Amino acid sequence: MTTATPTVAVGTQETNVPRTTAGRVRKRLNSRTATLVSIVIAMVWTIPTFGLLVSSFRPEDEIKTTGWWTAFTNPQFTLENYQQVLFGRSSSSGQLAGSFINSLAITIPSVLFPMAFACLAAYALAWINFRGRDWLYIAIFALQIVPLQMALVPLLKFFSTGVTLGGVTLMPAWDLVDEQKFAQVWFAHTCFALPFAVFLLHNFISQLPGDLMEAARVDGATHPKIFRTIVLPLITPALAAFGIFQFLWVWNDLLVALIFAGGGDETAPLTVKLAEMAGTRGNEWQRLTAGAFVSIVVPLVVFLSLQRFFVRGLLAGSVKG
Amino acid sequence: MAVSTRPRQAFVIAGVLGLALSATACGTGDDKKSDKAGSAECAAYEKYQGHDGKKVSIYASIRDAEADLLERSWSQFTDCTGIEIAYEGSGEFEAQLPVRVDGGNAPDIAFVPQPGLVKRFADAGKLKSLNADTKALAEQNMPADWLKYGTVNGTLYGVPLGANVKSFVWYSPKTFKEKGWEVPTTWDQLIALSDKIAASGMKPWCAGVESGDATGWPATDWIEDVILRTQGPEVYDQWTTHAIPFNDPKIVDAVDRAGSILKNEKYVNGGFGGVKSITTTSFQEAGVPVTNGKCAMHRQASFYANQFPEGTKVAETATRSRSTSPPSTRPRASRSWALASSSSPTPTVPRFRRCRPTSPRPST
Numbered sequence A: 001m002t003t004a005t006p007t008v009a010v011g012t013q014e015t016n017v018p019r020t021t022a023g024r025v026r027k028r029l030n031s032r033t034a035t036l037v038s039i040v041i042a043m044v045w046t047i048p049t050f051g052l053l054v055s056s057f058r059p060e061d062e063i064k065t066t067g068w069w070t071a072f073t074n075p076q077f078t079l080e081n082y083q084q085v086l087f088g089r090s091s092s093s094g095q096l097a098g099s100f101i102n103s104l105a106i107t108i109p110s111v112l113f114p115m116a117f118a119c120l121a122a123y124a125l126a127w128i129n130f131r132g133r134d135w136l137y138i139a140i141f142a143l144q145i146v147p148l149q150m151a152l153v154p155l156l157k158f159f160s161t162g163v164t165l166g167g168v169t170l171m172p173a174w175d176l177v178d179e180q181k182f183a184q185v186w187f188a189h190t191c192f193a194l195p196f197a198v199f200l201l202h203n204f205i206s207q208l209p210g211d212l213m214e215a216a217r218v219d220g221a222t223h224p225k226i227f228r229t230i231v232l233p234l235i236t237p238a239l240a241a242f243g244i245f246q247f248l249w250v251w252n253d254l255l256v257a258l259i260f261a262g263g264g265d266e267t268a269p270l271t272v273k274l275a276e277m278a279g280t281r282g283n284e285w286q287r288l289t290a291g292a293f294v295s296i297v298v299p300l301v302v303f304l305s306l307q308r309f310f311v312r313g314l315l316a317g318s319v320k321g
Numbered sequence B: 001m002a003v004s005t006r007p008r009q010a011f012v013i014a015g016v017l018g019l020a021l022s023a024t025a026c027g028t029g030d031d032k033k034s035d036k037a038g039s040a041e042c043a044a045y046e047k048y049q050g051h052d053g054k055k056v057s058i059y060a061s062i063r064d065a066e067a068d069l070l071e072r073s074w075s076q077f078t079d080c081t082g083i084e085i086a087y088e089g090s091g092e093f094e095a096q097l098p099v100r101v102d103g104g105n106a107p108d109i110a111f112v113p114q115p116g117l118v119k120r121f122a123d124a125g126k127l128k129s130l131n132a133d134t135k136a137l138a139e140q141n142m143p144a145d146w147l148k149y150g151t152v153n154g155t156l157y158g159v160p161l162g163a164n165v166k167s168f169v170w171y172s173p174k175t176f177k178e179k180g181w182e183v184p185t186t187w188d189q190l191i192a193l194s195d196k197i198a199a200s201g202m203k204p205w206c207a208g209v210e211s212g213d214a215t216g217w218p219a220t221d222w223i224e225d226v227i228l229r230t231q232g233p234e235v236y237d238q239w240t241t242h243a244i245p246f247n248d249p250k251i252v253d254a255v256d257r258a259g260s261i262l263k264n265e266k267y268v269n270g271g272f273g274g275v276k277s278i279t280t281t282s283f284q285e286a287g288v289p290v291t292n293g294k295c296a297m298h299r300q301a302s303f304y305a306n307q308f309p310e311g312t313k314v315a316e317t318a319t320r321s322r323s324t325s326p327p328s329t330r331p332r333a334s335r336s337w338a339l340a341s342s343s344s345p346t347p348t349v350p351r352f353r354r355c356r357p358t359s360p361r362p363s364t
Helices: A006-015 A021-029 A032-056 A060-065 A080-087 A096-127 A133-143 A148-161 A178-206 A210-218 A223-234 A236-252 A255-260 A270-277 A286-320 B027-032 B040-048 B064-073 B075-081 B093-102 B115-123 B132-141 B144-150 B173-179 B187-199 B217-231 B233-240 B249-262 B288-292 B302-306
Strands: A163-165 A168-171 B013-017 B055-060 B084-089 B109-112 B158-160 B168-171 B297-300 B334-337
Touching (some): A032 A286, A080 A096, A080 A286, A096 A133, A096 A223, A096 A236, A096 A286, A133 A178, A148 B093, A178 A255, A255 A270, A270 A286, B040 B075, B055 B093, B064 B084, B075 B084, B093 B115, B109 B115, B132 B144, B144 B158, B168 B173, B217 B233, B217 B297, B288 B297
Parallel strands (some): B055 B109
Antiparallel strands (some): B013 B109, B168 B297
């Protein structure tokens, strides 16, 4: 690398030599070599996924006996794997088509609920003065370090037996069956997401210029009005960022869904089905290739489409701010 | 020709978990119950009539093809009684069951592959004991030794549901016939055959112990197998109950004996490479080279029949004439004899190994 850079770098550096080490590192990272290296790294990084994609179209015998790269010298392709995982008859494998819908039914509300609650809470914590506000914020902030695994059993008890305090029933058991169990999953995901969501959005909202709020106040705007017409449009990038995080987290979540939704056909999301797909002793693992691709389609679309929005929003904010 | 193949381990206890009974009546169950309720084939389920539309949940670690068979086996019960059975199989069963039970969300019935887990729930008062009828039926049909696995402190909570025979050596009769190898019946013959195969340039054994979180268990099967064969079940029991030290000379001898095959560079690892490849080969794939002639023998439990590639015919015995079977491009793998030592006593009572994950999760 050192032998390749000098000729290019000398000319530019003569007039504009970075003074600090960090500056020099930064300069180097912008060089053509660095770009090339990062492209190579990105390609190496993508190869396993690419291999998985190729594998998903290969027949079972081929997958199990030879590497995916042999597909280029000895091309044999089939849609059998996709057929099996999407419409397979076996009750505990396949039928991903149904659980795909379940995944959506779990994920979309589990993103929207915390987003809605968190931006209201974040606004209140940032711009409404009330006693104990800072303590409340610190408490919410601290909640982030509670691992969700700790809450699984208590929360499950909360749903299945309700809350009783000193013999007085404060909340009866939910007694949910089948599809109703989605509500438990939404509840759980919303709980687990809120501390981080409030923290993230609070930081963003509190950075908004106070002059805007004051001007709105002078014009007679109430808190709901300020929130709706000033804050919400300005924090869309942050909402998008949180949306991506939460969406990917919920979509990929196995643990919470497994415990609160169960593995029944009515509620099991893709991740649960994927985990059971390979069979009791994992002998049908060729299905995982196709299953994995079915499950990453939606996150990929969401990420790519929202990311653009996300970046544009950030840039717009920076120029105006 | 076969020395007794002892069914061990991998049995499943169907226990009725208390706290559950969240059987909720749902109104739409009516059409499920057919008119068969009064017919002859439904006579066996007469006692269960009158619960039309109720739902019973079953939770287990059995998935895919085996789960389909299970569901088919109780479909008649559902047809006759109208009781719906909601089955759920999960690879995280052993970890999830305690969470569900502690969370007050226990299934009505669970198939538990670990007697230790049954004891834990029983001690915590989470289990319901079997009713008198079921208990009588179980005692009538099961040897007392088997019922021990579902018994905690004298109370019977569950009945063994299935078992795997762990002492099979899988081989391809076609390869054996082509090469003129004889199926051995003693340990010495087995070693002699291994040497003969090794001398012909082929690795006689293939093995693989990779199994995600549970890596290594196929090797423990080897050792336990040898202990049972050479030392007998009494020593085995003493060993598992810590009556003799873990490194008792008898045990060390058995480990060395297993190692004389597994660690022999001439013997392993057919189809995969050297001895070291045992640890990186998954147990699911370890026996596959038997079907393509790259490996002569593979020691694994009866469930391995499912692991062979599709189209492999698995047969009861190997010496039977093959003239009736359709011609196949694939060689057949079949079990017929068990790893045996001529000097070992042959107990008549089946011995089970205690507990170990029987459905290891695929590595993530």
